[in-house]
Amino acid sequence: xxxxxxxxxxxxxxxxxxQEYSDLSKVPTPVFFYGLEVGDxxxxxxxSGKTLIIKLNAVGxxxxxxxxxxYFELNGEPRQVMVKDLxxxxxxxxxxxxxxxxxxxxxxxxPGKIFKLLVNVGDEVxxxxxxxxxxxxxxxxxxxxxxxxxxxxxxxxxxxxxxxGDLLVVIG
Numbered sequence: 001x002x003x004x005x006x007x008x009x010x011x012x013x014x015x016x017x018x019q020e021y022s023d024l025s026k027v028p029t030p031v032f033f034y035g036l037e038v039g040d041x042x043x044x045x046x047x048s049g050k051t052l053i054i055k056l057n058a059v060g061x062x063x064x065x066x067x068x069x070x071y072f073e074l075n076g077e078p079r080q081v082m083v084k085d086l087x088x089x090x091x092x093x094x095x096x097x098x099x100x101x102x103x104x105x106x107x108x109x110x111p112g113k114i115f116k117l118l119v120n121v122g123d124e125v126x127x128x129x130x131x132x133x134x135x136x137x138x139x140x141x142x143x144x145x146x147x148x149x150x151x152x153x154x155x156x157x158x159x160x161x162x163x164x165g166d167l168l169v170v171i172g
Contacts, residue, residue: 062088096155098167103146106169108162112136117158119169123151131169134162147171 004011017024024032026044036042041055053075060069066088071080098107115135119125125145134141152172156162 095163096167097165100165104149104171105167106131106143106145106171108134108164108166108168109141109143110134110136111163112141112161114156114158114160114162114168115140117154117156119151119154121151121154125149125151125171143168145169145171 003014026046028042028044031042036054036056038056038058041053043051043053045051053073055073056070057073057078058071060071062068062085066085067082068085069080069082071078073079098105100107112134113136114132116133118133119131125131126148127145129145130142131145131151132143134143149171151169153170155167155169162168
C-alpha cells in the first residue's frame with residue numbers, strides 16, 4: 001500500500017507486470033535486464049525444491065511479421081517458442097486481439113484462414129449462432145456468437161489469414 005501511495009505510476013506498472021508475468025523476482029537480475037546470449041545457461045529456484053535450468057540454444061531468423069523462433073532447453077528438454085521481436089519494425093499490420101472477458105468480442109479460436117463469412121454489419125444474431133467458419137489444416141471450425149446482439153463490426157473478409165485470438169467480430 002505504501003509503494004502505491006508514494007510511487008503511484010511505478011507501482012501501477014509493477015503490479016500490471018506482476019499480474020501478467022507472475023513473480024519476476026526469482027529471475028536473476030542480469031538475465032532480467034540483459035537476457036541470455038546463445039549458449040548461456042541460467043538457473044533459478046521458483047519455489048522451495050523446484051529449480052529451473054534454462055539454456056538458450058539458438059535464435060531463429062526474423063519472419064516478415066516481426067516474430068522469431070527461440071530455441072532453448074528447459075531442464076534439459078528442448079523447447080521452442082515464437083516471440084515478437086520488439087527491436088525491429090514490421091511491415092505486416094498487427095491485428096487487434098479479442099478480449100476473452102468480453103462476450104461481445106469474438107476472437108479466432110486458432111490460426112487459420114476465414115473460410116466462410118455468414119454475417120454482415122447490422123445483422124441480428126442470437127447466442128450460439130454461427131458467425132463464420134475458419135479453416136486450418138483442412139479442418140473447418142465454426143465460430144459462434146456468445147451473446148445476442150447486432151453485428152457492429154466485421155474485421156476480416158473471406159480468404160484472410162488470422163492468428164489465434166485475433167478479433168473477428170464485434171457484437172453491439
